[in-house]
Amino acid sequence: MRVKLAYGREQLWLDFPDGTPVDVQHALQSVRDRRPDTYARWVDKDGRLRSSLNVFVNGEHIRYRRGLETELKDGDEVYVIPLVAGG
Amino acid sequence: MARGYMGKLLNVNLSTGQIEVEPLDEQLCRDYIGGYGLGARLLYERIPAGANPLGTNNILGFLTGPLTGTPAVIGSRFVVVAKSPKTSGGWGDANCGGYFGPHLKFAGFDGVLFSGVAHKPVYLFINEGQAELLDASDLWGLGVTPLEDVLKERHGKDVEIASIGPAGEKLSLTACIMNDKERAAGRSGLGAVMGSKRLKAVVVKGKLPVPMYDEKGIKEIRRRLLKEATGFFDILHTYGTCGITHDSALSGDSPVKNWGGAGTVDFPSERAKKISDDSVIGLEGYKAYACWQCPIACGGKVKQTSGKFALELNDGIGHKPEYETLCMFGTNLLNDDLPSIVKLNEICNNLGLDTISLGAIVGYVIECYENGLLTKEDTDGLEMTWGNAEAIVALTEKIGRREGFGDVLADGVRVAWKKLGYIGTEYAVHVDGEEVPAHDPRFTPGLATTYTITATPARHTQGGELLPPPGLELDEVDKYVYTGHARNHWKMVATMEVCQAAGLCMFGYLSYPVQAIPEQLTAVTGWEFDLEEVFKTGTRIYTMRHAFNLREGINPLKRNVPGRMVGEPPLTVGNVKGVTVDYKNLNKEFLEVLGWDTTTTVPTKETLQGLGMEFLIEDLHK
Structure with missing residues (x-):
C-alpha cells in the first residue's frame, strides 16, 4: 500500500507491504531514515513523537480518530502541519 | 555608550517646531534594549496618565534596536510606539521591516519621539544628523504609493520613508504607518496617532556606520547562521x-x-x-x-x-x-x-x-x-x-x-x-x-493568553505557543490540557520581547537557533547576554508595557473575550470541533509564573524588585 505524507512543501510517498497494518506513528517513523532533519522536528529530546504534533489524515485531525494509532489505508494522505504566523 | 546604538534620540515638538537631540541613556538601553522596551520605559515617564491618545500630550515614537542595521540575522526592524487610541487608551505598538529602520540609524538616530500637534501638515526630513520639519500641505491626501514617489523625487532615491495614507489623516483607528510603500506597522491604531499630529511622513537619509563592539565577530556569526537555517x-x-x-x-x-x-x-x-x-x-x-x-x-x-x-x-x-x-x-x-x-x-x-x-x-x-x-x-x-x-x-x-x-x-x-x-x-x-488576527486559539490554545494578557491585545506576534523558536527548551505539554503551559509561555513571550526590542525580525527568530539572539546581542553591544538574561530582560519589557496599562486603569482580566475565539460555544464541525479553551486557568497560571497578582494583575513588590523596577512600586502599589 502507498500513503502520501506531506510536511510543509515536502511530500513523500511511503510504501508498505500490502496486508501489513500501518498506523500514523508507523508512517511518521518511516520518515526517520529518509528525512532525518524533518523527523528531528517531530520528536522530543528523548526521541519520542511529540504529542503536540498537528497530524491530519485526509483532512481530519487524528485527535478525532485514534491519535497516533490511527490506522491508514492505501491512498490515505497524511499531513503534518508546520505552523508559522505572519502578517 | 555601548555599541550597536547611534547614541542619540531626536525629540520633535510639533506644536512649537522645536527639535532637540537627546543623548541615549546607557542604563536604560541595558535594561530595556530598544524598540518596544525602550519605548515603553520612556513613554511611561513622558506621557501623563489619562492623556488623550489623539491629543497633544501623546508621544509617537519611532525606535530601532541595537541590532537594527547591523549584520545580525535579521536586523531590519523598527517599531512605532504611542498610547493607543484603539485599545481603551492603553499601550500601543507595532513593528515593521522594509528599509526604514536601518536607514533611521544610518541617518544618525536610534529613534525619534514626536510630541505636540503641528498647526499644519508637516513631515520630518533627517539628512545624516540634520533634521528639519517641512511643509506637507501639498502632500496631505496622497496615498502612500504616490507620496513615496513624490518624496523620492524631492529628496533623492536613497531616502527611506515612513508615512500615513488618507486613513491615518482621517484618524481611522484601523490606520497603519507604512514604509517602502507596502510594509505596514499595522496595529494599535498608530496611523491615527500620526494623523492626529498632522505628521504625514518621516524621511531619512544617511550612510553613517552603526558602531559595533565586535564587528568581525558579528559578521562571522552571520556567515555561520546562514548555514544553520532551520525551523521555518x-x-x-x-x-x-x-x-x-x-x-x-x-x-x-x-x-x-x-x-x-x-x-x-x-x-x-x-x-x-x-x-x-x-x-x-x-x-x-x-x-x-x-x-x-x-x-x-x-x-x-x-x-x-x-x-x-x-x-x-x-x-x-x-x-x-x-x-x-x-x-x-x-x-x-x-x-x-x-x-x-x-x-x-x-x-x-x-x-x-x-x-x-x-x-x-x-x-x-x-x-x-x-x-x-x-x-x-x-x-x-x-x-x-x-x-x-x-x-x-x-x-x-x-x-x-x-x-x-x-x-x-x-x-x-x-x-x-x-x-x-x-x-x-x-x-x-x-x-x-x-x-483578532488569523490564528485561532481553538487550534493553539496558548494564543488565548497571548491575545488577552499582553499589553497590546489580540496580537499574534507577541510571543507564545504559536511561535516556538528552534532550540528553545520547552516542557512537553498537551495543548488541550489547560494546565502546565505557563513556563513555556513565559519563555517564549520573554524571548520574543527581546527579539523585537533588539530590532530583529520574528521570522529570523523562527528560522535560526534561538541561541543566536543572545550571541548576536553580545557581539554587537559588548554586553554579556545568555538565554537566562534574555528571559529576565524580556520579562522586564513585558512588565513595563503592562505597567503603562495598569496606570491607565486597564486590567487585562477584565477585557472582553469573544466567545468564538475560545469555543464558547464550541464548533460542532471541523478540526477544532468540541474545543472550548480554558483560558482562565491558562491565564491564572501564567500570572503566577510572572509574579503578578492573579486578580488585579499588579506585579508584586518582590517581582518588581527582582526585575530592577522599584521605580514602579509607588505608582502601582498606592
Whole structure:
C-alpha cells in the first residue's frame, strides 16, 4: 500500500507491504531514515513523537480518530502541519 | 555608550517646531534594549496618565534596536510606539521591516519621539544628523504609493520613508504607518496617532556606520547562521507566509466565515488552494522581495494589469498578499478570488490600512447582512454576502476613505458595533477594540493568553505557543490540557520581547537557533547576554508595557473575550470541533509564573524588585 505524507512543501510517498497494518506513528517513523532533519522536528529530546504534533489524515485531525494509532489505508494522505504566523 | 546604538534620540515638538537631540541613556538601553522596551520605559515617564491618545500630550515614537542595521540575522526592524487610541487608551505598538529602520540609524538616530500637534501638515526630513520639519500641505491626501514617489523625487532615491495614507489623516483607528510603500506597522491604531499630529511622513537619509563592539565577530556569526537555517526557513524562503494558508485553513488555525465556520466544511481544500502557496507565487510576474539584508526574502511582488481587479499603482505591480491578508479577506469572508485579495492588499497599503482589522470589519458586516441585521440601505447599496469579492473590495475602499457607510466602520469592529446600535454582538470579534488576527486559539490554545494578557491585545506576534523558536527548551505539554503551559509561555513571550526590542525580525527568530539572539546581542553591544538574561530582560519589557496599562486603569482580566475565539460555544464541525479553551486557568497560571497578582494583575513588590523596577512600586502599589 502507498500513503502520501506531506510536511510543509515536502511530500513523500511511503510504501508498505500490502496486508501489513500501518498506523500514523508507523508512517511518521518511516520518515526517520529518509528525512532525518524533518523527523528531528517531530520528536522530543528523548526521541519520542511529540504529542503536540498537528497530524491530519485526509483532512481530519487524528485527535478525532485514534491519535497516533490511527490506522491508514492505501491512498490515505497524511499531513503534518508546520505552523508559522505572519502578517 | 555601548555599541550597536547611534547614541542619540531626536525629540520633535510639533506644536512649537522645536527639535532637540537627546543623548541615549546607557542604563536604560541595558535594561530595556530598544524598540518596544525602550519605548515603553520612556513613554511611561513622558506621557501623563489619562492623556488623550489623539491629543497633544501623546508621544509617537519611532525606535530601532541595537541590532537594527547591523549584520545580525535579521536586523531590519523598527517599531512605532504611542498610547493607543484603539485599545481603551492603553499601550500601543507595532513593528515593521522594509528599509526604514536601518536607514533611521544610518541617518544618525536610534529613534525619534514626536510630541505636540503641528498647526499644519508637516513631515520630518533627517539628512545624516540634520533634521528639519517641512511643509506637507501639498502632500496631505496622497496615498502612500504616490507620496513615496513624490518624496523620492524631492529628496533623492536613497531616502527611506515612513508615512500615513488618507486613513491615518482621517484618524481611522484601523490606520497603519507604512514604509517602502507596502510594509505596514499595522496595529494599535498608530496611523491615527500620526494623523492626529498632522505628521504625514518621516524621511531619512544617511550612510553613517552603526558602531559595533565586535564587528568581525558579528559578521562571522552571520556567515555561520546562514548555514544553520532551520525551523521555518524553507517555507518562508519559498513562499513567504502564503505558504501556510491552505494547511492552516483546513487545520482550524485560520478563521473561517468570521470565526463561525470550519475550513473542512466551509472553505475546503479546493477553495483554500486558490489563495495559497503555489497559487500566490504563481501569479503573473512574481518576484521575491527581501527587507534590508534579509536572507529569507519572504515577500514578493506580482503584476496584475488586467481584469476587474487590475492594480492601478506602480504600473500594476504590488506586493503579494501574505497569510494574514489572505485569511482575513479570504477564508474569513469565504472569498477564494485571489485577484480580489491582491487588489485589497493594494487598497489597504495605499490608504494605509491594517488588513487584519479590515478583514474583520468586513466579516462583521457580512454576517450582520446575511442575518438581516443590515440591509442594502445601510451598506450604500452593496450586497454584503459571503464571498462577494466585488462588494468586499468596494466596501474596503469606502472604509479607507471614510465615505458613506465606510465612515461608520473606519474605527474598527468595536466602534462600528456601538455606532450600529450593538447589533450582532457575537459577530464582533475583537479583544478590547483590537480585531483578532488569523490564528485561532481553538487550534493553539496558548494564543488565548497571548491575545488577552499582553499589553497590546489580540496580537499574534507577541510571543507564545504559536511561535516556538528552534532550540528553545520547552516542557512537553498537551495543548488541550489547560494546565502546565505557563513556563513555556513565559519563555517564549520573554524571548520574543527581546527579539523585537533588539530590532530583529520574528521570522529570523523562527528560522535560526534561538541561541543566536543572545550571541548576536553580545557581539554587537559588548554586553554579556545568555538565554537566562534574555528571559529576565524580556520579562522586564513585558512588565513595563503592562505597567503603562495598569496606570491607565486597564486590567487585562477584565477585557472582553469573544466567545468564538475560545469555543464558547464550541464548533460542532471541523478540526477544532468540541474545543472550548480554558483560558482562565491558562491565564491564572501564567500570572503566577510572572509574579503578578492573579486578580488585579499588579506585579508584586518582590517581582518588581527582582526585575530592577522599584521605580514602579509607588505608582502601582498606592
